[in-house]
Amino acid sequence: MKAEVILMKCPETGRIYGVRAEERHGDWFRTWAFPIDARRASSEGFDRNEIKGSLDYTEDYNGCPYCKTKRMVICSRCGKLSCWNNEERITCGWCGLTGDVLTTEGDISVKGGSY
Numbered sequence: 289m290k291a292e293v294i295l296m297k298c299p300e301t302g303r304i305y306g307v308r309a310e311e312r313h314g315d316w317f318r319t320w321a322f323p324i325d326a327r328r329a330s331s332e333g334f335d336r337n338e339i340k341g342s343l344d345y346t347e348d349y350n351g352c353p354y355c356k357t358k359r360m361v362i363c364s365r366c367g368k369l370s371c372w373n374n375e376e377r378i379t380c381g382w383c384g385l386t387g388d389v390l391t392t393e394g395d396i397s398v399k400g401g402s403y
């Protein structure tokens with residue numbers, strides 16, 4: 289089984305966290321989220337991981353360690369993942385883009401990127 293850790297950011301708290309993603313039947317699923325700081329994520333190489341898939345979450349996915357949401361958005365500008373915890377307004381935790389942030393319909397490609 290292939291597994292990678294990708295990084296997500298919580299716009300409410302401005303903090304990043306790691307999300308373990310597993311490949312199952314040719315698609316990627318989020319299975320576990322855990323708090324992490326930027327320095328450790330970088331030294332582990334999590335910011336360089338790249339995966340492609342629907343990135344749906346599994347039954348036992350625990351959600352964002354800060355705001356508890358399981359939903360996410362991918363940013364149309366920087367291509368990174370953030371929590372989607374606000375019904376009225378979608379915000380990218382990384383670059384601050386609002387409104388025009390894409391949801392995760394269909395396959396997405398995720399790159400960790402820099403901070």
Ligand SMILES: [Zn+2]
Nearest residue numbers: 298352355371
């Ligand atoms: Zn969050």
Ligand SMILES: [Zn+2]
Nearest residue numbers: 363366380383
């Ligand atoms: Zn962004």
